[in-house]
Amino acid sequence: MLKRILTLLAAILALAAPAAAQKRIALSFDDVPRHPGATYTPAERTVTLIAALERAGVEQAAFFVTTGNLAHPHGAGGEDRIAAYVAAGHVIANHSHGHIWAHRTPVADYVADLDRASAWLAGRPGYRPWFRFPFLDEGRDSVERRDALRAALRERGLSNGYVTVDTYDWFLDNLVNAAAGEGRTIDRDGLRDLYVESIVGAANFAEAVAVQTLGRSPAHIILLHETDIAAAYIDDAVTALRADGWEIVTADDAFADPIATIEPDTLFLGAGRVAAIAHARSGRPASELVSEWTEEDHLTRLFNTRVLHQTEAP
Numbered sequence: 001m002l003k004r005i006l007t008l009l010a011a012i013l014a015l016a017a018p019a020a021a022q023k024r025i026a027l028s029f030d031d032v033p034r035h036p037g038a039t040y041t042p043a044e045r046t047v048t049l050i051a052a053l054e055r056a057g058v059e060q061a062a063f064f065v066t067t068g069n070l071a072h073p074h075g076a077g078g079e080d081r082i083a084a085y086v087a088a089g090h091v092i093a094n095h096s097h098g099h100i101w102a103h104r105t106p107v108a109d110y111v112a113d114l115d116r117a118s119a120w121l122a123g124r125p126g127y128r129p130w131f132r133f134p135f136l137d138e139g140r141d142s143v144e145r146r147d148a149l150r151a152a153l154r155e156r157g158l159s160n161g162y163v164t165v166d167t168y169d170w171f172l173d174n175l176v177n178a179a180a181g182e183g184r185t186i187d188r189d190g191l192r193d194l195y196v197e198s199i200v201g202a203a204n205f206a207e208a209v210a211v212q213t214l215g216r217s218p219a220h221i222i223l224l225h226e227t228d229i230a231a232a233y234i235d236d237a238v239t240a241l242r243a244d245g246w247e248i249v250t251a252d253d254a255f256a257d258p259i260a261t262i263e264p265d266t267l268f269l270g271a272g273r274v275a276a277i278a279h280a281r282s283g284r285p286a287s288e289l290v291s292e293w294t295e296e297d298h299l300t301r302l303f304n305t306r307v308l309h310q311t312e313a314p
Contacts, residue, residue: 023207023246025220026254027053027061027238028163029230030095030132032085033069033078037173037228038180042074046081049231050088056238061085062251063226064095064132064161067117086126091251093130093161094118102133102149103141111152118156130255132161136223136270143267150263159260162273165206165222167199168294173227175303190306192233198293199224199237200244205291206274213278219249219257223272 029049036042053061063085069075082092097116105113114131121127131153138160139145153160172195179186203222210218224230238248264276268286275289292298304310 023217024249025203025222025246026249026251027058028221029224029226030064032063032065032226033075033081034226035074038177039228043077045228045231046084052231052235056235058248060250061090063090063092065092066095066099067120068097091126091128093128094121095132096134099134101135102137102139107145107148129158130161131158138269140267163223164220164272164274165203166272166294167202167223168299169227170225171296171299173229184308187307192236194302194306195229195233196237196240200240202291202293209278210274218259219254221254
């Protein structure tokens with residue numbers, strides 16, 4: 001009898017317990033139009049990436065445009081490719097003109113550079129007034145520089161196009177390009193699995209930090225790049241995220257999260273907003289707030305063993 005009562009109480013408590021918060025994430029891609037990789041031409045990559053996002057059911061991703069790339073040979077036709085992303089339902093935003101470091105550039109020159117990109121973007125279909133700092137460098141060397149750049153964004157009606165989930169997909173892409181250039185055999189299944197694991201792993205790392213710090217699950221924004229591996233495998237990554245309990249939301253929804261109004265009082269900003277808030281509020285060391293999926297040695301080791309099938313030295 002007692003066992004039946006305890007079982008009934010457990011069932012009632014389970015029904016009364018609040019459901020776990022839905023993990024939500026939006027996709028964003030930097031450096032558009034990006035240089036070619038080892039697999040596609042820039043035009044092929046755009047077509048492939050758009051198709052992959054549609055296949056994965058991604059309603060809206062954000063593409064952060066580096067307008068200076070349009071002047072490079074690989075940027076030929078870039079305006080049409082950017083328009084193709086918008087025509088597919090995605091949005092575009094400012095990633096500077098010259099992709100320069102904030103902490104290495106006088107504030108006035110840095111602001112002039114972002115203004116140049118804003119002038120190109122103004123009035124274009126799909127444009128959103130978000131500015132993403134190249135290298136996520138918001139002025140890492142001084143509070144004065146950081147605050148001057150924050151003020152410049154506010155004066156221009158721009159919001160910080162922050163990320164909450166940092167990835168090193170660009171580094172994986174560099175490893176692929178180097179291996180292909182050396183004529184190495186690339187295990188494409190192994191590459192796909194590593195790419196997918198790195199994205200899901202980085203997302204879950206940031207989610208854990210967010211819940212610990214904020215006491216809730218925010219709408220996340222993941223930092224990706226317009227790479228060949230994204231075009232080839234982003235649909236696999238989205239499938240894996242959903243299988244892990246993530247809902248894919250629009251960039252508009254993600255940037256409407258209350259976390260968008262928080263400007264962390266720290267210079268540790270290069271690992272994304274969640275890590276910055278955790279550092280500012282708790283003083284947790286940076287080493288605890290950086291995912292292994294953004295460590296180059298870790299990624300290189302996994303790439304060598306799982307993609308190139310090199311035997312590790314004893």
